[in-house]
Amino acid sequence: MEITHQYAQTIVDRTMKILGYNINIMDSRGIIVGSGDKKRLNTFHQGAAEVIRTRRPIEITSDMARNLEGVKPGVNLPIYLNEKIVGVVGITGEPAQVRPFGELLKVSVETMLQEAFLAEQFRAHQNAKELYLYDLVMGNFEDEELFEIRGTALGFDMKLPRVGVAIKVEDLNVNDHYEAELILQKKREYLLTCIKTAFDNPQNIIGYSGSSSFTVFCVVGKTDTREIKRQVSAGIEKLESLLQRDQIRFRAGIGKFHQGLKGLRKSYFEAIKALLIGERTRYSSNVIYVTDVSLEILISSIPKEALENYICNVLPDSHVLEILKKPKFLQTLRAFFESDLNISMAARRLKISRNTVTNRLETIKKLTGLDVRELSDAIKLKLLLLIIELE
Incomplete structure (x- = not known):
């Protein structure tokens, strides 16, 4: 992980409020990417380059600083992330004054970088899951064996029986309070979190499928119609309970079980069809299983x-x-x-x-x-x- 200006400057700003000294953060090339002195950004710090080369802290006095490029007196320490030097953190001032803060500063910066790294890894993992779901829906799996291996790498056992569940939240854009894009996105993230909480089996594949729509490929233990209804209904009831306090309404369509990846994709489109028919016919229940609207599906195909x-x-x-x-x-x-x-x-x-x-x-x-x-x-x-x- 490279230390970017955004990460570095955030850490500098937070830490300087506590210590009261100027702080610089340099990347693995010795370039200042975060500093309390904005004029020093993107300049080379010779002391940092020496720390990276020797893998040891360096203290620089005022006399030493006069002979070094882009350097002021202070203490400079290597920053490690996953046992690898990724940069240097420096605190400006005479070493005798700032030395007591050096190790504390190093630990704080490494901790914040570790948190940022984990968050970035988590986002990357989530994005990979979203892409996997998208490819599953779109049928982008010519090599089914390779697609299943890719699922395994993401933690999914694609041999488990699943059915498609399509969820659509009603009136997501009605309230003016939610019209701002940022707030709307936060609400969508909240809804996704609620859906993951309700369908809490880690083998469920869950993600967005539209601005107010979500997809769940729900693992089922048994594949007969009655058991599928019972198992999926349990998740739906949990979701209703979670969203009730916010007065958020939704509809859900549920597909049948079919073997294989193509069968799972078929189940998803059955769920979508059931959901659409439920909306058109003002179906009495907010949860529509595809077999409950088989007559409507027949008529819609005529x-x-x-x-x-x-x-x-x-x-x-x-x-x-x-x-x-x-x-x-x-x-x-x-x-x-x-x-x-x-x-x-x-x-x-x-x-x-x-x-x-x-x-x-x-x-x-x-x-x-x-x-x-x-x-x-x-x-x-x-x-x-x-x-x-x-x-």
């Missing part, structure tokens, strides 16, 4: 012309469709189907009287000729509702 033909065959004329699209009729049909065709339950969902629900269903019957309480007609109206919602 050519538009075929759907238009179906509408023409089911409805007496085109203006009926526009009437059905009115919110009160769509909401009533949706509530009725979500209540398993129970009028009383639908009325409670809508917070209206049972008679109002009955009257609306009668109006729909007169308009369409379809009685929602008859099974065959209910199926036709259910399909019609989904087509409208998925437009």
